[in-house]
Structure formats: C-alpha cells, structure tokens
Amino acid sequence: MTGSEVPPSSPEAAPSTPAAAPSFRLAYVPGVTPAKWVRIWEERFPGIPLTLHAVTAAEAQGVLRAGDADAGFVRLPVDRTVFSAIPLYTETTVVVVPKDHIVAAVDEVTAEDLADEVVFHPLDDVLDWERPPGQPAFERPATTADAVELVAAGVGLLVVPQSLARLHHRRDLTYRPLVDVPQSSVALSWPEDATTDQVEDFIGVVRGRTINSTRGRTTSQTPATTEQPKRKRPEAGAGTRRQSGAGSRGQRGGSGGAKGTKGAKSPRRGKPRRRS
Template structure:
C-alpha cells in the first residue's frame, strides 16, 4: 500500500431514536446477524428527528408521527396509549382511567416538545408558561403545579415514586414509525427494516441476498450452459442405441444376428421334406 492510499473504513449503521422508544431488542438482533457492522445509537428530540435524517446524520430512525414526509419513507410500527401523569395523592390516582373532560378543572402542562397532535383546543386550564421540555414538566407535576398528558412510554421514561399515571381514553395517541431518507434506501437499511418487521435470517432482503449472489463462482453460469448441450447429446445417443437383445435389421420375423437363443443367431436351419417311406 502506497503512502497516498487510505484503508477503507468498516461500514457502520447509525440509528436515531426519539425519547420513549426502546430499540434494545432490535439492536441485539442486529448484533447477532451482522457482527461485522457496528450499530451506533443517537437520541434526538422528537421535533428534530426528521431533520436529522434529511441531514444524513443517521441512516434510519424511530420517530413519532406525524412528521414532514418530504423525502422520507416511514413504516408505522405501533400506537401508544396516552396517559395523564399526576401526584400520588391526586383524585385521578383513585380511578382506572379518565377522559379529557375529567381534566377540565386542572391545570394541564403542555411542554414545547409535546409529542401529541391535539388538532384542537388543549385540555385543562392553560399554564402561564409552557415548560421547555417534558422532563421540566414532570418536575412541575411532582411539585404540585399541574398535570401532564403524554405517551405512556414517556411516563415510564420519567418514572418517579411520587407520581402515577392513568390512561386518557379520548386523547390523541402517539404513533411510532421507522423512517429513513427515501433516496438512501441502502442494503443496511433493508436489513434493519427486515429485523424490525420480524423477518427471519433466510427471508431478510438486502445485503445478505447480494452477498449470496456475489459468492457464486464466475464461471458457474457458463459451466451450466455447456452442460445442457452435453446432457441433450447424451440423451439423443441413448435413444438411438438399441436395447439389449433387440435386432437392428435382418429378417423381420426374428432373423438376424443375436435373434436366436443358442447357436449362431440365424433362423432355424432344419429342412422340411417329405416324410420317409414306411417299410
């Protein structure tokens, strides 16, 4: 290797994910199937996930819908239950579930990174200021300032012993999707899509299929094409060759070489004549 040559870096797969998503099981399967391709994880705010993918800072990512789908492909994976986070001594803690109307008299916090698409009036009484992040809003709930409505995974992520959560039956739900840049659907992206969709090793498309084709011997196709005429020629010869014990010519009634049993193979040579005289 000359001084000007630089060794090629090993391929890597960069996966972004938004808070609340736990990609551990998919990462484990990736490491089992592709141990030669390191997977790196990056946490991104939900509002920045789409721009992170467009900027090429990740090969694929788990995002929360809706997102701007311009230049991005997305496969919806699952929908989360929406819950309200309250202090343990709040009235809501005594019931199994609530509706938006049940929160009308409570101050409900709406952080700037809220991931729910309300599409209308916000529930509850509005706070004077919106917390910057969901983590900040959780601290305010613990301080008794208000309540917080979030996807269940975020309530679990910010779990505290002094807080509980209950399902909100008529609140918007958060959908999680796998997304990637449309023009960069690489073999590694296809591999990860297969893992997320639960494909087995044999059914996974992408890099493995290409590798299997590349491993085929260069002259294999030529050898196969030459073998076909030879097989056809052998088959023709077999058809032309007479079966053992059959005559190829001679007397159609059984004469010819090899036609008789015992003797030289001709027709019976005994002469038929007059019967002898009786004495």
C-alpha cells in the same frame, strides 16, 4: 541536463483508497427502547457496528435529512415527500398525576374529567393538538422533564404518551389512561433517496424476518448459517421393495397381515430335485 533542470517524474498509479468499513447509525427519540432490535442486529451482522444516537422528537427529521443517521425511530407524522416510514405501534395517552390526586383512584380518565385541572403543555409536546384539555398554565414548560417536576410540586397535571410517563417515572407520581384524546405513533423512518443496504437489513430486523428470509439481503458480513440436511431422493425400486416387504410382514403376522395382502399371490417355490 543542467543542474537547474528538474527531470520529469515518471507517471505512477495513484494509491487506491481503502473502502470505508460498513456501519449503521440509528437515531431514536425519547420513549423508544431500541435494545431488542440492536441485539438482533449484533447477532446477525457482527461485522457491521451499530451506533445509537439519542435525539429529541423535534430534532429527528433534521438529523436524518442531514445524513447524521441512516435511519431512526421517530414519532409520526414525518414529511412523506422526503422520508419513507414503517409505522410500528401507537401508544396509549396517559395523564401524569401525584399519587394522592383524586385521578389516581380511577382506572381511566376522560378529557372532560380534567376540565377544572391545570394541565401543562410543554414546548416539546409530541401529541398532535393545539393544546391539552383542562386549564392552561401561565407559561409552557420548556421540556417534558420540566413539566414532570411541576406535577410533582402539585401545581398541575401532564398529558403524555405512556412511554414518556415511564421514562420520567417518580415514586411520588403515577399515571392513568386518558381516553378520547390524540395518540402518538412510532415509526422506523429514513430518507427515501438514501435506502442503503444496511437500511434494508435493519428493515428486515424490525419486520421480524429471519436470516434466511427470501426478502432479506445476503451480505458478506452475514454469519454463515447451519447447512440444512439435504433431502434424500427415493431410490429406484424403493416402492417395490416396500410393497414386497409389507407382504412378507403380512405373512409372518398371521391373519392380520393376510388382510393387508388380500388378493396378492405369493410366488411358488419349486420342490428340490432328488439326487439320483
């Protein structure tokens, strides 16, 4: 072999790539508070980190479709040809007003009560209507937060789901329920063709399944549960001993015990033989 020749390398097994550690990415839209479900997840699956991703209502479906989150708390409707969804709750719709507004003096409001009011319609509105009741503003605010600022300035009102009114709470504003108008529903959603083990586990958390539920999954990351005590099988002849024991107690208990053993014959005891 000349110096210019390179000896063929011997075939070697390619090093195995370690599998990525499992994780779960959860998106959520404004107004949704996922803390309760996150806490249960961390207690139940301490080996699988959960990452939260705050997204706007308009961004939520795109984030899930792109695979940037495994599941998300979104506002309905969603594209049911692509996503699975579990509806969770429907929110009360409220009107946000300054504290000194006449609406603040009543318990609830109808759409007709707002006929003469300027009502803002932000571009990120999540209610399913062409426009809110009342008089339209000259232009639409870019965001709900911008609309809240305008309400605080006293130039109009705002209609939103109650959670968004709480999210953008200000001391100088209040809100009242608005009846006979659309409402917003929140759901847990995920791409139907990407139903992973972690998604199934999180569905169980949201549905309130216990860790030992037959519909829940069991994973290697699931913490060990306390072993339930095994039920003792009845020993052979135990029933006979209980019956004879009851008879003995009846004999010792006098007339009360005699009723419990009526008709039962006690065994004869033979007299001891005299020694000769």
